Amino acid sequence: MIQKPKGTKDILPEESYKWQYIEKKIQELFKNYGYKEIRVPVFENTELFQRGVGDTTDVVQKEMYTFDDKGGRSITLRPEGTAGIVRAYIENGMASMPSPVKMFYNMAMYRYENVQKGRLREFHQIGAEVFGTSSYMADVESITMANEIFNILNIPNIELTINSIGCPTCRAEYQKALKTFLQKNIDKYCYTCQTRFDKNPMRILDCKEEKCKELNQGAPIILDYLCEECKTHFENVKKLLTELGIEYKVDPRIVRGLDYYTKTVFEFISKDEGYTVLGGGRYDGLVKELDGQETPALGFALGMERIVEIYEKYNKENMIKPEVPKLYIAEIGEKANNLATILVKKLREKGLNVQKDITEKSIKAQFKYADKIKAEYVLTIGEDEINNNKAKLKNMETGEETEVELTVEDICGHINE
RNA sequence: GUGGAUGUAGCUCAGUUGGUUAGAGCGCUAGUUUGUGGCACUAGAGGCCGUGGGUUCGAGUCCCAUCUUCCACCCCA
Numbered sequence: 001m002i003q004k005p006k007g008t009k010d011i012l013p014e015e016s017y018k019w020q021y022i023e024k025k026i027q028e029l030f031k032n033y034g035y036k037e038i039r040v041p042v043f044e045n046t047e048l049f050q051r052g053v054g055d056t057t058d059v060v061q062k063e064m065y066t067f068d069d070k071g072g073r074s075i076t077l078r079p080e081g082t083a084g085i086v087r088a089y090i091e092n093g094m095a096s097m098p099s100p101v102k103m104f105y106n107m108a109m110y111r112y113e114n115v116q117k118g119r120l121r122e123f124h125q126i127g128a129e130v131f132g133t134s135s136y137m138a139d140v141e142s143i144t145m146a147n148e149i150f151n152i153l154n155i156p157n158i159e160l161t162i163n164s165i166g167c168p169t170c171r172a173e174y175q176k177a178l179k180t181f182l183q184k185n186i187d188k189y190c191y192t193c194q195t196r197f198d199k200n201p202m203r204i205l206d207c208k209e210e211k212c213k214e215l216n217q218g219a220p221i222i223l224d225y226l227c228e229e230c231k232t233h234f235e236n237v238k239k240l241l242t243e244l245g246i247e248y249k250v251d252p253r254i255v256r257g258l259d260y261y262t263k264t265v266f267e268f269i270s271k272d273e274g275y276t277v278l279g280g281g282r283y284d285g286l287v288k289e290l291d292g293q294e295t296p297a298l299g300f301a302l303g304m305e306r307i308v309e310i311y312e313k314y315n316k317e318n319m320i321k322p323e324v325p326k327l328y329i330a331e332i333g334e335k336a337n338n339l340a341t342i343l344v345k346k347l348r349e350k351g352l353n354v355q356k357d358i359t360e361k362s363i364k365a366q367f368k369y370a371d372k373i374k375a376e377y378v379l380t381i382g383e384d385e386i387n388n389n390k391a392k393l394k395n396m397e398t399g400e401e402t403e404v405e406l407t408v409e410d411i412c413g414h415i416n417e
Numbered sequence: 418g419u420g421g422a423u424g425u426a427g428c429u430c431a432g433u434u435g436g437u438u439a440g441a442g443c444g445c446u447a448g449u450u451u452g453u454g455g456c457a458c459u460a461g462a463g464g465c466c467g468u469g470g471g472u473u474c475g476a477g478u479c480c481c482a483u484c485u486u487c488c489a490c491c492c493c494a
Binding site for chain 2: 059080116126127203280303304365401
């Protein structure tokens with residue numbers, strides 16, 4: 001037997017309707033905020049991610065699905081959505097569209113990493129990006145919209161944490177100060193922290209090892225190193241969030257693993273599952289980095305698998321139901337079958353979910369099947385019914401039977417009551 | 418990349434100190450007298466016991482390797 005590749009998942013019929021529901025709710029919300037969907041290729045030229053996401057990040061260094069195509073081009077399956085969308089923004093001259101440009105996406109992502117809870121090699125993200133505004137108002141609107149997702153899906157125990165990692169200028173300043181601080185005791189830190197020192201020193205502040213935590217006491221924090229502009233920006237974001245009644249926690253340790261972030265970064269963390277379900281931030285330098293005009297922008301992405309998992313946990317009682325057939329037409333004999341086939345077709349043209357047997361089952365088996373697929377009504381047609389042009393319509397829940405004429409109108413009238 | 422657990426029908430799991438043709442429940446299919454679901458009963462289909470080696474007269478059971486799944490680290494959504 002050929003099995004699916006490691007880290008992939010089939011979304012089966014008994015599961016997919018929940019995905020559709022969640023996707024629909026989120027997309028409706030996005031629409032109200034003025035976002036329009038964009039779809040970009042599953043694969044891009046490798047260079048896009050190397051430059052966009054950052055050469056030194058784990059995502060690029062060890063998690064990309066990269067291969068040469070038959071023409072010798074280096075191709076990579078997208079590990080995240082933003083780079084491709086920024087590429088599309090530049091390539092399609094979207095800078096000439098009225099600002100801000102708001103776009104959302106719902107796409108599969110690919111990361112070669114070891115699977116564990118909430119973590120797959122192929123996974124799905126819904127995200128939203130805004131281009132052409134450097135205002136703190138955009139940050140707040142974006143966070144507000146993200147926050148709203150959890151409200152409309154009835155998902156509690158989500159904690160919003162925000163931070164500002166400044167612009168390249170203040171960040172460089174800070175990293176210098178941080179490294180100076182860490183340098184003194186770097187040999188006393190755990191092995192992982194020592195390896196983080198060059199690559200991502202800010203991560204050290206988030207280490208869970210007790211000894212590292214102690215050593216971190218008194219370490220400089222980024223917020224103290226923000227330049228005037230970044231500082232004001234962050235203050236404004238916090239002020240407006242408070243104004244809106246959106247609860248947040250400032251966590252100076254949030255770093256984000258992708259190089260392109262600047263200023264505001266944020267994460268929505270599930271306290272139950274212990275993972276981040278939604279993360280994002282501003283990336284004012286990315287469009288320019290990818291050879292576009294200097295364009296401030298920001299966005300976020302949420303993990304669908306993670307959202308679905310939590311959604312199910314909290315919506316067991318009022319879980320949305322999969323759609324069931326309105327009517328099943330059971331039939332006996334060739335003539336009845338022909339009539340049933342025509343009726344089913346006509347009723348479906350009316351937009352109804354109507355089923356009939358296509359396996360040549362006995363009448364009894366047809367009823368059993370109708371019951372299993374939870375059809376609301378069953379209409380039985382045989383020789384007599386055709387002659388009288390009347391048939392019994394059974395309500396499968398109450399068992400009640402009524403006589404209806406064998407016309408689309410009369411059937412519709414009864415099943416739609 | 419590192420560490421721990423795991424793998425027997427579609428699903429949940431039994432399977433005795435290695436010993437004949439590998440089991441149950443649920444699900445699936447069909448039937449229980451000829452045109453009516455849920456309940457009950459009967460029957461049937463469905464397993465190279467994850468894969469490949471090895472030990473043995475004999476392996477689902479023991480050993481090695483490998484893969485998968487799950488969890489943790491790293492990192493991330």
